[in-house]
Amino acid sequence: MILPIKITLLVVFAVCTGFLARAQSVEDLQKKKAEAEKEIEYTTRLLNETQQNEKSSLSKLRLISSKINSRNTLISNISHEIEIFDQCITNNTLALELLKNDVQQLKEEYAEMIRMAYKNLNAYDELLFLLASENVNQAYRRFLYFRRYKTFRESQATTINAVQKELDVSRQKMEQQKIEKLRLIAKTESEKVLLNNEQQEQNSTLEQLKLQRNNLQRKLRQQQKIEQELEREIQRIIEEEARKNQSEGGAAFALTPEQKLIGNNFEQNKKRLPWPVERGVIVEHFGVHRHPVLSNVQVQNNGVNIATETGAKVRAVFNGEVSRVFAISGGNTAVIIRHGAYLSVYSNLREVVVKKGDKVSTKQVIGTVFTDFKDNNKSILKFQIWKESTKLNPEDWIGR
Known part of the structure; x- marks a missing residue:
């Protein structure tokens, strides 16, 4: 038994x-x-x-x-x-x-x-x-x-x-x-x-x-123009810094010990970086994808588009130094922050509260998302991450 x-x-x-x-x-x-x-x-x-x-x-x-x-x-x-x-x-x-x-x-x-x-x-x-x-x-x-x-x-x-x-x-x-x-x-x-x-x-x-095909095509061309201008500005920053390093006798992408440390820490926090807004929804992903309305039209996004609420504050995703604050025709204001070998890019902002050369810390407010009250109260933050001249998918870096 x-x-x-x-x-x-x-x-x-x-x-x-x-x-x-x-x-x-x-x-x-x-x-x-x-x-x-x-x-x-x-x-x-x-x-x-x-x-x-x-x-x-x-x-x-x-x-x-x-x-x-x-x-x-x-x-x-x-x-x-x-x-x-x-x-x-x-x-x-x-x-x-x-x-x-x-x-x-x-x-x-x-x-x-x-x-x-x-x-x-x-x-x-x-x-x-x-x-x-x-x-x-x-x-x-x-x-x-x-x-x-x-x-x-x-x-x-x-x-x-x-x-x-x-x-x-x-x-x-x-x-x-x-x-x-x-x-x-x-x-x-x-x-x-x-x-x-x-x-x-x-x-x-x-x-x-x-039924709004012509209007959508016009907006798409305008958006592509904004993206191109933003990309040119990023490349300009990278080239300027490379020329400066070379003029001082260093390598094009040479980093100071402090910049190397920040870059290493940034890389170690992959998939754990905070969101650039407190709350949001990714409505357009990284890379090439089909336009949601226009047939046979491909759209390329160098980052992600995050829908958020009116008046949402934009935050730095990591410690770094502000490399550039500039206006984009039709695209409001953009801020680029360097984290060693990495760059984080925040565009479609208003009321920016930082300037070039400022040291910022993780989650520090750098501005406010622009709200388009003429377009269904749309509040979209465009967010990108680069490693020097290479575009990276932000969804691989920010936490869920």
Whole structure:
């Protein structure tokens, strides 16, 4: 009897261990769910600002698209969570069945033991049995037999209680898992309804924007001009600093010991840099991608565009020195900060509060994001990271 109980307990232990591993996965999924929900909530808030102007805009379309992506992420995480609970319920069902069988078997054996003890109580009275011993050694062995038999009966009772307790705990756990699974299924269905509404709004906005093709093409050309001017200014800074180093007899990209230290620290904080605004949503990613409205048109972004709220403060992402503050025709003000071999670039700013040569620290406010009240209250920070003349994807550097 002891062997099957051990096997069952091993199975239950394996189930519990697996559950703990999956519990960690559930915890990770719940964290991601919370992040997606926060992003949806914040994007909705930004969209509510744009709803004051009924005119459809590219920024509104990008916000809706970002919200849909977050909603899909949320639904996907909920689905994974449901799968984990399904596995837990299946495993707990197996454990319950094994435990129930063991409890039943233990009870039957214990009942038979009690019946046999009661039936033979008069025939084998303990005292008489001991007195009938041929010698002291035999009497002692018989005494040990009775004591072990009594201990075994007590241990059987203890085992029954322990297995019954484990059975009750597993049953309660499985009921909780079933309730949580039903809650998640209901949550999935409600999220799908919201997703469908957002997709309809996206399609409606897209159709309206297609009627503004000429205006969008004009804005795209203007934006490309701003990007080119910004890139030329960055290259100019790099070339000026290279010429200065060479004129002083050094290498083109030579750094002082302090600059090297800052650059190394900057690199070591990859994926952990703070966002350049306290809260925001990335509505346009790094690199070449298709224009969201204009067919067969490719758009290149040297950084990321972050939608944020009106009056949002812009912050330095790391310690450094302001290399340049300059105005861009049609693109407001830009600030470039050097962090050793790296540059962080912040454009579409107003009310800049730093100047060339200023030393800045991580999260220090350097200005305010410009809000275009003529274009659905659009507040977009354009943020870039360069390593000398190489453009880098900011999403690989800022934390989530």
